[in-house]
Amino acid sequence: MRLSARxxxxxxxxxxxxxxxxxxxxxxxxGGLTASATISNNAVDExxxxxxxxxxxxxxxxxxxxxxED
Numbered sequence: 001m002r003l004s005a006r007x008x009x010x011x012x013x014x015x016x017x018x019x020x021x022x023x024x025x026x027x028x029x030x031g032g033l034t035a036s037a038t039i040s041n042n043a044v045d046e047x048x049x050x051x052x053x054x055x056x057x058x059x060x061x062x063x064x065x066x067x068x069e070d
Contacts, residue, residue: 005060
């Protein structure tokens, strides 16, 4: 697979929390960190995502923001 995104982290799916339309997929990457993504249920099915499966977290973003209230 060739992608333009440079942030690619191999890992294992920890959980798939399925909703009505989308699922939250959590992966264990980089030796213990958790990556979380919201993707469509169709994508989960097409990729065969399930706990214990190997997967690749691909991150391409122009910005990541984190905030807290004072």
